[in-house]
Amino acid sequence: xxxxxxxxxxxxxxxxxxxxxxxxxxxxxxxxxxxxxxxxxxxxxxxxxxxxxxxxxxxxxxxxxxxxxxxxxxxxxxxxxxxxxxxxxxxxxxxxxxxxxxxxxxxxxxxxxxxxxxxxxxxxxxxxxxxxxxxxxxxxxxxxxxxxxxxxxxxxxxxxxxxxxxxxxxxxxxxxxxxxxxxxxxxxxxxxxxxxxxxxxxxxxxxxxxxxxxxxxxxxxxxxxxxxxxxxxxxxxxxxxxxxxxxxxxxxxxxxxxxxxxxxxxxxxxxxxxxxxxxxxxxxxxxxxxxxxxxxxxxxxxxxxxxxxxxxxxxxxxxxxxxxxxxxxxxxxxxxxxxxxxxxxxxxxxxxxxxxxxxxxxxxxxxxxxxxxxxxxxxxxxxxxxxxxxxxxxxxxxxx
Amino acid sequence: xxxxxxxxxxxxxxxxxxxxxxxxxxxxxxxxxxxxxxxxxxxxxxxxxxxxxxxxxxxxxxxxxxxxxxxxxxxxxxxxxxxxxxxxxxxxxxxxxxxxxxxxxxxxxxxxxxxxxxxxxxxxxxxxxxxxxxxxxxxxxxxxxxxxxxxxxxxxxxxxxxxxxxxxxxxxxxxxxxxxxxxxxxxxxxxxxxxxxxxxxxxxxxxxxxxxxxxxxxxxxxxxxxxxxxxxxxxxxxxxxxxxxxxxxxxxxxxxxxxxxxxxxxxxxxxxxxxxxxxxxxxxxxxxxxxxxxxxxxxxxxxxxxxxxxxxxxxxxxxxxxxxxxxxxxxxxxxxxxxxxxxxxxxxxxxxxxxxxxxxxxxxxxxxxxxxxxxxxxxxxxxxxxxxxxxxxxxxxxxx
Numbered sequence: 001x002x003x004x005x006x007x008x009x010x011x012x013x014x015x016x017x018x019x020x021x022x023x024x025x026x027x028x029x030x031x032x033x034x035x036x037x038x039x040x041x042x043x044x045x046x047x048x049x050x051x052x053x054x055x056x057x058x059x060x061x062x063x064x065x066x067x068x069x070x071x072x073x074x075x076x077x078x079x080x081x082x083x084x085x086x087x088x089x090x091x092x093x094x095x096x097x098x099x100x101x102x103x104x105x106x107x108x109x110x111x112x113x114x115x116x117x118x119x120x121x122x123x124x125x126x127x128x129x130x131x132x133x134x135x136x137x138x139x140x141x142x143x144x145x146x147x148x149x150x151x152x153x154x155x156x157x158x159x160x161x162x163x164x165x166x167x168x169x170x171x172x173x174x175x176x177x178x179x180x181x182x183x184x185x186x187x188x189x190x191x192x193x194x195x196x197x198x199x200x201x202x203x204x205x206x207x208x209x210x211x212x213x214x215x216x217x218x219x220x221x222x223x224x225x226x227x228x229x230x231x232x233x234x235x236x237x238x239x240x241x242x243x244x245x246x247x248x249x250x251x252x253x254x255x256x257x258x259x260x261x262x263x264x265x266x267x268x269x270x271x272x273x274x275x276x277x278x279x280x281x282x283x284x285x286x287x288x289x290x291x292x293x294x295x296x297x298x299x300x301x302x303x304x305x306x307x308x309x310x311x312x313x314x315x316x317x318x319x320x321x322x323x324x325x326x327x328x329x330x331x332x333x334x335x336x337x338x339x340x341x342x343x344x345x346x347x348x349x350x351x352x353x354x355x356x357x358x359x360x361x362x363x364x365x366x367x368x369x370x371x372x373x374x375x376x377x378x379x380x381x382x383x384x385x386x387x388x389x390x391x392x393x394x395x396x397x398x399x400x
Numbered sequence: 401x402x403x404x405x406x407x408x409x410x411x412x413x414x415x416x417x418x419x420x421x422x423x424x425x426x427x428x429x430x431x432x433x434x435x436x437x438x439x440x441x442x443x444x445x446x447x448x449x450x451x452x453x454x455x456x457x458x459x460x461x462x463x464x465x466x467x468x469x470x471x472x473x474x475x476x477x478x479x480x481x482x483x484x485x486x487x488x489x490x491x492x493x494x495x496x497x498x499x500x501x502x503x504x505x506x507x508x509x510x511x512x513x514x515x516x517x518x519x520x521x522x523x524x525x526x527x528x529x530x531x532x533x534x535x536x537x538x539x540x541x542x543x544x545x546x547x548x549x550x551x552x553x554x555x556x557x558x559x560x561x562x563x564x565x566x567x568x569x570x571x572x573x574x575x576x577x578x579x580x581x582x583x584x585x586x587x588x589x590x591x592x593x594x595x596x597x598x599x600x601x602x603x604x605x606x607x608x609x610x611x612x613x614x615x616x617x618x619x620x621x622x623x624x625x626x627x628x629x630x631x632x633x634x635x636x637x638x639x640x641x642x643x644x645x646x647x648x649x650x651x652x653x654x655x656x657x658x659x660x661x662x663x664x665x666x667x668x669x670x671x672x673x674x675x676x677x678x679x680x681x682x683x684x685x686x687x688x689x690x691x692x693x694x695x696x697x698x699x700x701x702x703x704x705x706x707x708x709x710x711x712x713x714x715x716x717x718x719x720x721x722x723x724x725x726x727x728x729x730x731x732x733x734x735x736x737x738x739x740x741x742x743x744x745x746x747x748x749x750x751x752x753x754x755x756x757x758x759x760x761x762x763x764x765x766x767x768x769x770x771x772x773x774x775x776x777x778x779x780x781x782x783x784x785x786x787x788x789x790x791x792x793x794x795x796x797x798x799x800x
Contacts, residue, residue, distance in 0.1 A: 005428075007426075009431075012427040012429075012430060012645065012648055013427065014426060020424040020426065023424055023649060024423055024424035025420075026405070026415060027407060027412040027414055027415055027602065028407070029409050029728075030412060031728070032721075060462050060604055060647075061460055061461060061465070061627065061644075062627075062644035062646070063645065064644040065461070068627045095626065099624050099625065196648075202427065202647065202648060202649040203460070203645045203646060204460055204646075224501060224623070225499065226495065226496045226499045227461065227462075227464055227628070244461075244462035244463070244464040244465070245411065245462045245463065245464075246604075247647055248603055249423060249649065249650065249653075250604060250647065250649065250650075321432075326428075326429045328429075328431070
């Protein structure tokens with residue numbers, strides 16, 4: 001068993017030492033002044049990262065819990081909604097709305113492709129034409145299962161133009177914080193993300209922003225809810241609390257992680273993730289993989305690629321693991337067909353290059369003829385960051 | 401600000417160093433072999449603690465999320481249910497069922513009192529007589545808001561005798577693991593608890609056991625659910641996974657905490673909690689407090705007491721905090737009227753005695769005439785454990 005592991009899945013992500021240590025602090029009263037300061041500080045930093053002045057609520061749950069909160073607080077059974085799915089997580093978002101009784105019209109985009117503003121405008125028009133204008137639209141920002149980033153800004157602009165009363169409910173789980181994203185600038189009503197993604201924090205918290213327009217919608221929303229009741233969460237946050245006991249340790253960790261991210265600067269973080277994605281794309285291509293995502297919309301946080309013809313996922317995965325590399329396989333109908341390299345959070349191009357090398361070595365051991373050195377070189381070339389910032393990483397910037 | 405804090409609230413509780421360190425381990429793939437071993441080991445240990453062969457599912461949520469799971473998976477809107485409340489958390493359990501459309505008949509027992517088997521049998525009979533026999537009963541094991549432990553065994557026996565088809569849905573959050581409790585022996589269908597209570601772990605996980613009879617009820621249950629869908633959780637657990645990304649770090653911590661608890665032995669743990677409760681009751685009484693709970697049913701994990709006439713909660717709390725003691729105040733209608741001393745998890749009678757001393761000193765500073773030394777002595781006498789085990793604590797037993 002290798003002593004160091006290169007954990008390259010799209011969350012949970014490796015944690016900086018300072019973050020792990022912060023998460024190990026002794027417990028405090030979750031209804032006392034220390035906690036109040038903590039959650040107020042974290043929430044303010046999240047507003048910076050979301051680029052929003054909207055309320056942000058912190059829920060003890062996975063990102064999926066955040067998606068459930070994004071549905072049940074704003075809608076009623078029977079509400080017509082449009083769900084735009086480009087993969088497993090888009091499917092999940094739609095299933096949540098269906099489970100709670102929404103009248104869901106689902107648009108399925110071919111996996112590997114992004115949705116387009118035109119498609120979305122057309123579907124909204126069709127719904128309105130059928131006498132059931134969409135009360136809300138469910139959109140995925142970055143689809144983790146396929147490694148595709150939707151052109152959210154363009155899609156959202158089309159929604160505003162075509163159907164201005166439609167609430168925009170956004171799965172921002174695996175992209176927000178790693179790529180440019182403007183909650184207020186783009187006019188997003190509800191945005192959910194999860195602590196274990198670009199936030200360099202352990203899993204356990206979902207963070208969700210709510211616009212004034214969305215708060216108004218809660219008044220009429222009849223879907224049942226209790227644990228994920230955001231009105232209760234907002235009321236508690238007025239005194240720096242949460243309605244139910246929160247995952248205090250994860251909040252300790254995220255507090256330091258957000259401090260480190262701010263110290264690095266979001267512009268640099270975005271450049272770093274773009275460089276990691278470029279390294280992954282070039283390296284995998286040089287190893288003979290066919291990238292899964294439409295190139296123009298390839299994700300900056302996770303790169304998916306078809307396994308080469310004849311390569312068995314289990315065999316490849318076993319060899320990669322024996323060399324300390326942990327990547328993700330395919331989900332649902334893509335199981336056994338693709339691999340996914342996560343590159344979000346506390347990651348540098350060097351981590352991705354190391355992954356490319358191990359993938360190449362493992363393919364070689366499987367008897368494939370691949371030029372590992374050339375692939376590493378391609379990844380390194382593509383993943384080069386501006387010289388002034390090349391060596392920066394969150395840990396370095398924070399002085400840890 | 402004092403350098404050491406005696407955190408004596410009924411959860412989150414202070415964590416042993418080994419537990420904090422375990423929680424700070426580097427992340428692993430939540431769909432890989434390390435995680436599989438981890439969750440299987442934790443689940444098996446929880447079955448020992450629950451004294452059950454039922455499935456146990458681990459959810460990323462607070463205990464309240466566990467209560468929601470205990471309702472929505474087994475019931476349909478309109479189902480007649482009996483909710484027996486002896487305090488804030490009993491109220492909350494009933495509210496969840498109401499939010500999801502159950503036809504809730506609520507019995508309110510005077511706060512400070514326990515429910516009785518007779519009362520419950522009578523209410524079940526009345527429901528059946530009205531043509532709506534209870535599909536389920538909601539019961540609190542240990543009511544954190546009032547410091548009362550229901551005689552659950554007796555109540556449950558009455559339910560089985562009076563209404564054998566009624567599902568028993570139990571809030572076991574703040575007592576299970578600290579006092580004798582038999583999930584299978586008592587015939588409990590669904591039992592929920594939370595990691596931050598007697599389990600010496602950080603908050604973030606709810607653990608819930610489900611009987612075969614309860615699994616059958618899921619097939620007809622129509623309440624909407626997605627994040628808390630236990631059928632999905634059970635299906636994932638068949639391969640050592642969770643449907644959504646779990647709070648991995650909290651699970652790391654709980655793994656070690658459960659190992660420490662098993663090393664100490666549950667019989668000793670129960671004796672330790674009983675000794676802590678006795679120390680709290682005697683010490684507070686000697687300080688002039690009137691205990692809130694009916695003596696025969698006083699909780700072993702949290703002791704509530706009326707503030708003495710004329711003592712202001714904010715003033716008292718400020719003085720206690722300045723001496724490093726953090727206790728809880730009253731909830732809901734008891735805010736400002738009672739204090740609550742938590743003694744569960746990694747706690748010894750000495751921790752409680754130290755709290756008594758600080759409470760006494762703080763009252764003295766407020767100008768009350770109290771004999772602090774006598775109160776400490778009373779607490780020490782009442783909290784004495786059998787000599788052979790007196791010095792044992794979880795940390796000592798585990799060798800940390």
